[in-house]
Amino acid sequence: MGIGHVAVALSLKPADRRVNAGLLIFAAFFADFLLGWCVLAGWESYQVAADYAHRHYLLFTFPWSHGLVPLLVWSAALALLCRAFLRGSRAALLVAVAAASHFVLDALVHVRGLPLAGPGSFALGLGLWRNLPLELGIEAAMTVAALALYLRATRDHSRGRRAAMVVYVVLLAFLMISGQAAATDPPRRAELLSSWIAAPVLLSAIAAWLDRRPRGHAII
Numbered sequence: 223m224g225i226g227h228v229a230v231a232l233s234l235k236p237a238d239r240r241v242n243a244g245l246l247i248f249a250a251f252f253a254d255f256l257l258g259w260c261v262l263a264g265w266e267s268y269q270v271a272a273d274y275a276h277r278h279y280l281l282f283t284f285p286w287s288h289g290l291v292p293l294l295v296w297s298a299a300l301a302l303l304c305r306a307f308l309r310g311s312r313a314a315l316l317v318a319v320a321a322a323s324h325f326v327l328d329a330l331v332h333v334r335g336l337p338l339a340g341p342g343s344f345a346l347g348l349g350l351w352r353n354l355p356l357e358l359g360i361e362a363a364m365t366v367a368a369l370a371l372y373l374r375a376t377r378d379h380s381r382g383r384r385a386a387m388v389v390y391v392v393l394l395a396f397l398m399i400s401g402q403a404a405a406t407d408p409p410r411r412a413e414l415l416s417s418w419i420a421a422p423v424l425l426s427a428i429a430a431w432l433d434r435r436p437r438g439h440a441i442i
């Protein structure tokens with residue numbers, strides 16, 4: 223899933239308005255960030271089906287970054303890191319929820335499924351990518367709902383800042399959804415690695431800047 227992860231992150235903002243949306247977005251993409259490093263290290267891999275132009279999705283072997291038990295451990299580690307730096311246990315909990323939510327969302331769409339406990343374990347996947355219009359429609363609806371929740375939670379932000387966040391997220395949604403729907407050529411390895419490693423950092427940094435609050439109000 224793509225923009226759906228951003229949607230879940232923004233939806234968590236009302237639970238503690240002091241937590242920066244950029245941090246929540248990075249947490250929601252943390253599994254993909256790890257995937258990039260694991261592929262670089264040779265611990266995980268992806269496969270391009272011969273009929274990729276028809277499918278528009280890849281197949282993965284990614285037990286360490288996307289397996290349920292490993293991802294829960296990663297989520298807890300990220301939350302502990304945030305707790306140490308942010309001094310807020312609620313913020314840490316939200317970060318953990320955002321990171322762990324990646325399993326649920328990806329399990330809905332991945333065709334081969336996500337392993338429960340590591341290499342060779344039972345994989346869970348609903349395979350919504352087989353019906354791409356439905357899957358992308360769900361992600362678009364999630365984005366609209368998440369923006370509504372975000373705007374309700376940030377009434378104390380300036381109108382310009384809130385409008386900028388809406389424009390930013392809608393633009394991201396358009397790029398991610400149209401990018402997957404129109405994809406016919408298999409992505410190159412460098413493109414994939416940058417989309418997993420660099421994109422989460424860049425996307426969350428922009429969101430963090432748009433969601434910044436006056437000094438003394440924000441946890442981060």
Ligand SMILES: [Zn+2]
Nearest residue numbers: 223253254328
């Ligand atoms: Zn993923």
